[in-house]
Amino acid sequence: MQLKASPRQPLGKRSRRMLREGKLPAILYGHNTEATPITLDRLEFQKVFVKSGRTHLVDLVLDGDRTEKVLVREIQTHPRRLGPIHVDFYQVDLEEKIEVDVPVRLVGESAPVKSGDGDVLQPMHSIRVECLPSDIPESFEVDISSLEEIEAELRVSDIRVPSGVTVLDSPEDLVVKIVHKR
CATH class of the missing domain: 2.40.240.10 (Ribosomal Protein L25; Chain P)
Known part of the structure; x- marks a missing residue:
């Protein structure tokens, strides 16, 4: 481009x-x-x-x-x-690592959400990473269809990261959680 x-x-x-x-x-x-x-x-x-x-x-x-x-x-x-x-x-210098925020994209549908019992809570919409400019992921796709119960959650440590990319956020940070519908 x-x-x-x-x-x-x-x-x-x-x-x-x-x-x-x-x-x-x-x-x-x-x-x-x-x-x-x-x-x-x-x-x-x-x-x-x-x-x-x-x-x-x-x-x-x-x-x-x-x-x-x-x-x-x-x-x-x-x-x-x-x-x-x-x-x-x-x-950017193509040979030097940089820090960048990569968006989190939710895909799939959780069973409690599908049945109308739960809602998706997404406190984290991007993840801070360090990598070479040519290795920057377009986004992190997080499949929430595996979250089959209320209170099920995914943390930063649960996200697959491509080689050459280092996550700077805490592995314990909450990315997505299924909560009771209000």
Whole structure:
């Protein structure tokens, strides 16, 4: 996935004008890089972000000649319009491990939930891991169909982790639990 960007002036009141013109202010920082203010097309960013999320590397092309491998680190959104108004890109070194939050996706259906006796409680929606940028999992799929009783639970230690990925959260942290329906 690729995004085109160009440098911009760091200060001033041009952000609103840029947003009206369909541009999105952003900043690039990270491994051996000074913070660089950039601008990119807002619709192009939204299309790429839907596919990449925060866990896939994106090729950020600056001025058409320099390409950087980046992750989306933070997105600021407008409180009423719900669109992005600023993005932080983190440049990575492909040979250096980084810390990243990987989303937890629940799949399957638990018997107590299916019968209407229980509800799913998911206190953890992401798991913090350390790995090389090329090894970042898209998500952790957690099958809850094995949770056949009320009070059944899965913890971080129960999740299968690919090789090369180290979980930084406590193994005892609760990921999902079946609770009595209220």
